[in-house]
Amino acid sequence: MNSNHTDLRDGVRSDLTVEFVTQRTLESCGETVQRLVVTTDDGEEHELVVTPARSPIGGLETGNRYDFHDIVGCAPVDKAASAPARCPDCGDRLREGTTVDAIGDAVTEAATTLELSDVFGVVGEETTVTPVRDDDTNVDDWQPRPQNNQTQAVTAPDYVCDACGRHVSQHELRSHEDATADNAQIMADHAPAASADMASPETVGLAAGGAKDVTNFRENAESGYTPQPEAISDEGLFYDYYFETGAPTETDALFAPRYAAAVSEHPISGETERYLSVGLDSTLSVAEFERPRLDLVAVLDVSGSMNSEFDGYYYDEHGRKREAENDATTKLAAATQSLCALTEQLCDDDRLGVVLYNNRAHVAKPLRDVGSTDMDAIRRHIGEVSAGGGTNLEDGFEAAWDMLADGEPREDLERRVVFMTDMMPNMGATDESELTDLFADAADRGIHTTFIGMGLDANAELADALSGIRGANHYFVHSATEFEQRLGEEFAYMVTPLVYDLGLELETDECEIAAVHGSPSADDATGELMHVTTLFPSAKDDGEARGGVVLLRLDGGVGPVNVDLIASWTERDGSEHSQRVTVALPDGTESFDHDGVRKAVALARYARELRSWARNVHERAASTNGVDDWLPTDQRGEHERESVPLGVPDEYTARFEQLRAYLDAEMQAVGDDDMEQELALLDMLLEHGANRNPDTNQESER
Known part of the structure; x- marks a missing residue:
């Protein structure tokens, strides 16, 4: 008191x-x-x-x-x-x-x-x-x-x-x-008028759900490991940048999509590519935005792998487990510190529950309003937990679901599960499709999930799959201190999905969607239809929205083409909206409607090339290790990863040199010095490639 x-x-x-x-x-x-x-x-x-x-x-x-x-x-x-x-x-x-x-x-x-x-x-x-x-x-x-x-x-x-x-x-x-x-x-x-001031810094931007960073990718490469390809998702990379979204259009809806076109020659293949960007913006002013009350259940992984080093691999050298020598360096230490920081963001009328899980789930704290809870004591208890045993992610989630099951979805209440885990389940449901169905069923009932990935060996592939579910997102923790700072800046945005089931249909015989960049549900795209499960609010800087773009790469069409688009979506209050527009795709070899689409094209090409490289190295490692037919009693499960040493084959050294020159030129063209971090990563890979003599020559992803 x-x-x-x-x-x-x-x-x-x-x-x-x-x-x-x-x-x-x-x-x-x-x-x-x-x-x-x-x-x-x-x-x-x-x-x-x-x-x-x-x-x-x-x-x-x-x-x-x-x-x-x-x-x-x-x-x-x-x-x-x-x-x-x-x-x-x-x-x-x-x-x-x-x-x-x-x-x-x-x-x-x-x-x-x-x-x-x-x-x-x-x-x-x-x-x-x-x-x-x-x-x-x-x-x-x-x-x-x-x-x-x-x-x-x-x-x-x-x-x-x-x-x-x-x-x-x-x-x-x-x-x-x-x-x-x-x-x-x-x-x-x-208040700002919707038709005249929607690009104002005082309105809230929007960004797709899914990955909110590419920290795991960068940290693995800097630590001498080849990252998992899924660790550099397009939406995660886009969220590191701010994007011009385009001229406003008149609308009374909360979501205000904008469209821009681009034609550009690929810097490596030389092929001419056409793009269409969907600028993600809103008519919601920052002053009007208010996160809903939270029913939040934190689910903390206390399995044996959480005792391993934060900056190492638990399963390594043919499945042998490697635990940290110093408790302060463990994934569990980072997870408990991050969870305590998260609880500091809660208000008195929010409700908090805590589940610990390894072989089985244990409800450590029942769901109760923060205002009547001794939160200092709860944080002390969180800091005292220990790790050991298997990883039954399914049981941990079902315990959280049981706490949140009562009630129907409401605009003024967000029911959310926050997982602190290295995403390596080896008990209960472990199949990716089973886990996806489990989390999707809960999302259909208004229970959404945030995944906080812990450690260099966190399973980016599983996190990428699960965060494509309605209302889901995921973050990788680099350090508890950085995560605490990030929570202070964007916690309200992290837990407040605003738009669901954004669909974009192309009505034209001239071209079709070849790929979608910037959405965790990109694989759901067909030749005519794009689908984005969730849009979350995002910050703005000088009118540009953080992560505020989804980019479509198009096939077909020669010369200038007019494309009719039908967008449809559902907003948090349950209202359904649709919009029909016509977008002109330009002719030529180099044309951008604005710098936002140009930056998105450059970053998408960069991410695609790095995914191709990482996949190539992982496949080489899997095919050249020979056969080890010694079967340990605790043989690794499908989600438990060994490290793959950093490697840059000859053909990628050449490609990275071309990519670096292209990215440098695009950085100057759009005036975004933050892209220097991508040049620094390419420089490190090029330096590493110059010091080894790889023997592979596998074609890269196109």
């Missing part, structure tokens, strides 16, 4: 240690509320209003001291201050909403009846009231109490109609067909 709070601030939850003075009960909107008068230790008097759900509070005695935890500060309502807009329902004048409006009509009306003129406190269902005892003899004070003292803002509605009680958002006013001239004026004053 923080007894230093002696003031109440509008919209902020606070704790007060007070002396009780008096109380009054009154009827408001047909319900019972109470007014309490209390004084703090410094003699300041406060008035508290007790909500109908919490009334009556009994047993308070004048002169006794009490701890009130989780009081919401509310400014008084000025009903005379109307806003220049009218209610879409009854046509009466609206007024600007206040914090107390979000609490409920009975408290709002009571505050007006009591003529409260200063900020007052609201005692609700979540508020705990505890006597302050000077003598704690024989007092059992073991109870769930929050220790982190974080405050959580209470969001006021944009506008309120006192005549009919309607709460009205800016978005509703913007999309209301009969909006008056007054409404148009207030929207011009308070």
